[in-house]
Amino acid sequence: MKFRLSAVAALACLIAPLAAGGEGLTTPVKLPAYDAARAACRAPPGLQKKLVFVQDNKREFMQGVGRGLEAAARARGISYSVALADNDPVLMVKQVGGIATDKTGAIVVAPIDPPSLAPALKKVIGAGTYVGAIVAPPATTVLNAPQYLTGKVLAEAAANYIRTRLGGKAKVVLLTHDNLQFLAPRFTAMRDTLRTLPGVTIVADISPATVDKEGGYRTMKTILLAQPNIDVVLGADTVVLGALRALREAGKARSDQFLGGIDGEQEAVVEIKKGDSPYKASISLASSIFGYAMGQQAADWLDGKSIPQAMDILPKALTSSNIADYERDTANPGPVYADPARRASYLKMYGNICFDTRENYINFPWSSETR
The missing domain is CATH 3.40.50.2300 (Response regulator)
Structure with missing residues (x-):
């Protein structure tokens, strides 16, 4: 190095x-x-x-x-x-x-x-x-x-899910990019939003070594050694998709988890459309x-x-009601x-x-x- x-x-x-x-x-x-x-x-x-x-x-x-x-x-x-x-x-x-x-x-x-x-x-x-x-x-x-707004949109979707589906309690993993100062505000927004829920514990707040699926996969494997039961994972789509792979390999993926990312990557969209995937939201940056x-x-x-x-x-929060329009627009910009x-x-x-x-x-x- x-x-x-x-x-x-x-x-x-x-x-x-x-x-x-x-x-x-x-x-x-x-x-x-x-x-x-x-x-x-x-x-x-x-x-x-x-x-x-x-x-x-x-x-x-x-x-x-x-x-x-x-x-x-x-x-x-x-x-x-x-x-x-x-x-x-x-x-x-x-x-x-x-x-x-x-x-x-x-x-x-x-x-x-x-x-x-x-x-x-x-x-x-x-x-x-x-x-x-x-x-x-x-x-x-x-x-x-608008990085703070982008992080806030994702965190608010997660917070609403925690309140309505998880009884207000959740163990959360934040896969950050705080080493990239230009992206840091999105993770500040996530912390600010989750701080308003007393039943939420952020069990890991860490930047993967690389901003890709392999970085997310390796980081989540390490986290699972100490925290085997995770409810929410937030970060960029590519690292959260890697984390999802680690959860599935460990037999720790559940349909009631909330995994959410930023970027609107195609693989994340596919997961959301499944309906029973832990992946629940992606904030599109088209x-x-x-x-x-x-x-x-x-x-x-x-x-x-x-x-x-x-x-x-x-930022746009992708949902089942707007994914078709989003896919049409991004396929033919x-x-x-x-x-x-x-x-x-x-x-x-x-x-x-x-x-x-x-x-x-x-x-x-x-x-x-x-x-």
Whole structure:
């Protein structure tokens, strides 16, 4: 681990002197609503009409982002490819460095280690490339969810279940990402909500080593050694799905449990539709829809148009009554993006930026929430 981190730091130091375009907006500001009528500016010169998704890993949520990006690129006639880092922050820094060298016109990135990646992204932004980032800056456009609200929506669904189905008592496991500061508010919201139920005991509050099914599986296996009877598990869909596998292998999965996640991953949706699964809820962040939006904005950027500096992806609690509509929309995000009313139910856009104003890129932990 020491070698791995030092390698990241060494790469960052090599790239840092090459960074262009300044530090961007480092002090938090409240962005106005996006103005679609804002005048266009110059198109970035000398860049390829090419979109690359710098993807952290293959979890379903990120695969959904990729499907949306690819559909948008195809609709706009720009090439599309994926650079998969497979949870390796050193590799991701190298990938972004290579993108800067080959004059790729647009990238969307899901950062593994935001501090080590930041110098490479600043260089790319300074060169005029569109950078869309999922949650963590720096970026031309930052995509985030109202994280506290997202966690609260899930926790309130769990709290209601505990009151009505579990007699107000439950042993709860929180599989967190508190080491990722941008996602920490969702788990603060869960703790705040569950604290209002006197019969609830949080028996484990822990961040899995990796944000994927294997991380959730290994963590839950360890928890079950000390706490064999669990009533509620909350976290991101991918880690909660891993926890469900561990519960089933141990013979500790029950139909009256409440497992709930965030991201609206397809496997979670399948579990919810079964009816007798412990998996009861998923908070959709509609990754293919925001992926399509970022792909369209990348193409707009390359055409010299003004695009949003930031976007909220609005949380939706998936239920048996709305899953069919959700599956229709996420399977074909193009018509959703083209319809202002449908788009507004998933996305909210803020600020304006284009090639000529790229020095105003977001370089602080942006959120629309003020707490």
